[in-house]
Amino acid sequence: MSSTPAPAPAPAPAPVPAPAIADRPPPTFRQKAGFFAMIFGMFMAILDVQIVASSLADIQAGLSASIEEISWVQTSYLIAEVVMIPLSGTLARILSTRVLFSLAALGFTVMSFACSLATSLEAMILARSLQGFFAGAMIPSIFSTAYTMFPRRSMGKVSVVIGLVATMGPTIGPTLGGFITQALGWHWLFNINIIPGLIVAATVWSCIDIDQPEPAYLRGLDVSGLVALATALGTLNYVLEEGPRNDWFEDQTIFRLAVLSAASGCVFFWRAFTYRQPIVDLRAFSDRNFALGCFFSFVVGIGLFGSVYMTPLFLAQVRDYNALDIGIIMMVTGAFQFSVAPLVGTLSGRMDLRLMLAFGFSLFCFALYLNSFLTAESSYWEFFVPQAVRGVSLMFCFVPVNRLALGTLAPDKLKNGAGLYNLMRNLGGALGLAVINTLLVERGAHHLSYLSENLTLSRPEVQAYIDRLAERLGDSLAGGVAGDPELAAMKLLFQLAQREALVMSFNDCLLLIGLTFGAALIVMPLVKKPRD
Known part of the structure; x- marks a missing residue:
């Protein structure tokens, strides 16, 4: 790590988007098309948290899982999403917003298809975890893009659109999931993402160009902080999801994971305040x-x-x-x-x-x-x-x-x-x-x-x-x-x-x-x- 001072000039590009929000010119039609594609991608990511909620019994029957096991179809998505969300800023800086969002949308689409093909609970949990991980990269990107792309006078309307998407997803998720399952079967809860996901990935790749990648930022990446953050958030979400069903700390697994979450959180905060380039x-x-x-x-x-x-x-x-x-x-x-x-x-x-x-x-x-x-x-x-x-x-x-x-x-x-x-x-x-x-x-x-x-x-x-x-x-x-x-x-x-x-x-x-x-x-x- 003695060579780490080399990337020090990396923050230099930061002043590029420096013009005040009020002075920024309005986005072009092409940029707006890319932005609204990103909004739709975020909608799919948020919707898929709850879309399976009313159809777990059908998925349980299809995968021959128990009542206790089937809840992991939802829990695995949430844990992976929560782990990815705080990492999205670092990844967007390394790859650029365009590349990160396009790859995330494409990965989300592929994993949606994998979910529809799952024939066992293990395969479903793996596909849902990866689907949630890619979804976690799409959700925050829309917020930073909005404040980078639009002038202040437009932020009221933009915030309304983002607000509708962010709050409507959880609201209509169980309802839409129930309708789809009754009409087409539970596999279509995931198949409906395929065509829209491909369109979103292609549109964002073609239309969004608001920043440049900074690969040099990767050289000083805090791997220890990354592992600590992922462990802390993943175990915390597990404890919060499973705690009520297992009588909280009366269950040894919940107790041990709570201790691990707290210890990992302390390591993460120590790295965040002491390492020169925290995750x-x-x-x-x-x-x-x-x-x-x-x-x-x-x-x-x-x-x-x-x-x-x-x-x-x-x-x-x-x-x-x-x-x-x-x-x-x-x-x-x-x-x-x-x-x-x-x-x-x-x-x-x-x-x-x-x-x-x-x-x-x-x-x-x-x-x-x-x-x-x-x-x-x-x-x-x-x-x-x-x-x-x-x-x-x-x-x-x-x-x-x-x-x-x-x-x-x-x-x-x-x-x-x-x-x-x-x-x-x-x-x-x-x-x-x-x-x-x-x-x-x-x-x-x-x-x-x-x-x-x-x-x-x-x-x-x-x-x-x-x-x-x-x-x-x-x-x-x-x-x-x-x-x-x-x-x-x-x-x-x-x-x-x-x-x-x-x-x-x-x-x-x-x-x-x-x-x-x-x-x-x-x-x-x-x-x-x-x-x-």
């Missing part, structure tokens, strides 16, 4: 708006992924809805996101972005509050207003936080900053889902215990209800305890208590997410107003 440059966090923007992105991840996860889960477990019924309800959020997008784009150029973000967080908090009064009979219209308000609030959250976080970064920090910014959103989602799954179990047990204490035969009302139910059931109860209608009635009453406990635990989780958004408003005054 991820954390100096972007010295920009106050970027640091706060990453915090708000983390919170948005909790709300976005958490609400998208809980609504279909409630409708499936409590209301026994199929994919089509769930999709109809979930589409309300998407419809209102689209409808409010032009307004948000206009306001983002005229209104203080800090006020927009505060309004968006307050509105999301209110939406989750409205959603926290679910009952076992809640259906389309009970979900309509909360879903509509949430759809509106998502656009008011995502567009300003995107511009507040990345709009003040120096051009040479954009690629790295975009990776960190997107990583925080994904980590927020992973942590949020882990907390939700844990609380659903713990709060459900708490509520069931409380209900059970009050559903005793010593209470006249309970005994009267059992008597009436037993009388209706009679001796012909099918599937119950034949010849003992009273015992069958008690069993049904306990099942009813379990259902109500589950409903109350969903309400608790929804309210907690809403309160998280409300609490995040405390640090809003620290955000600096960006320069126009």
Whole structure:
């Protein structure tokens, strides 16, 4: 390593994109075509996180996997994506944005085809991991490209488009996946990526040319930091995914991986602050708006992924809805996101972005509050207003936080900053889902215990209800305890208590997410107003 000073002149090209964003000329039609191809590539990458969610049972049957094993079809994608996202900035600098995105889109397409051909769980997990790894390179690139290519006066509209794509992917993923599986079979969840993926790769290769590769940067690459970062993020995501199902640190595997994640994280941070050319440059966090923007992105991840996860889960477990019924309800959020997008784009150029973000967080908090009064009979219209308000609030959250976080970064920090910014959103989602799954179990047990204490035969009302139910059931109860209608009635009453406990635990989780958004408003005054 004694020869490492040689690459020192490498940062010299950084001032090339130095013109102020406001002074930058608008992109040409060719550049716009390449940019929107990148947006579509990002949409595919985000969509494929959730597109398998409603079809895991079909994939499980096709691969002869167990219920516990099939969750890895989703988990493997997420872990690989999270590992790749922070590395995208370094890779974009070495290869250039054009080469990195084109290779990532092509790799994503090839791995999608490999997923459709998988005949075993092992083959599927390998293909999904590589698919997620390539997807992780596409997601951050769009953010740095937007701030490199477009003048400031256009960033409002551009941010709206990016915001729609980033929030619509998780929202419509389970619905679209259910439709495709019912109509064509689960293999087409992956085959639909092939033609669009090839078009995206070819278009980006032909139309995007915003920076030049810096291969000299490879010579001083921090391999130790790279291994530490990949290990820390990979094991952390595994712990967050599998922890709720395995009773957290009571499971030795979870405990050991948590220790490994913490130790690897310490090594990574030590390398990041001491090595002259770290794999991820954390100096972007010295920009106050970027640091706060990453915090708000983390919170948005909790709300976005958490609400998208809980609504279909409630409708499936409590209301026994199929994919089509769930999709109809979930589409309300998407419809209102689209409808409010032009307004948000206009306001983002005229209104203080800090006020927009505060309004968006307050509105999301209110939406989750409205959603926290679910009952076992809640259906389309009970979900309509909360879903509509949430759809509106998502656009008011995502567009300003995107511009507040990345709009003040120096051009040479954009690629790295975009990776960190997107990583925080994904980590927020992973942590949020882990907390939700844990609380659903713990709060459900708490509520069931409380209900059970009050559903005793010593209470006249309970005994009267059992008597009436037993009388209706009679001796012909099918599937119950034949010849003992009273015992069958008690069993049904306990099942009813379990259902109500589950409903109350969903309400608790929804309210907690809403309160998280409300609490995040405390640090809003620290955000600096960006320069126009």
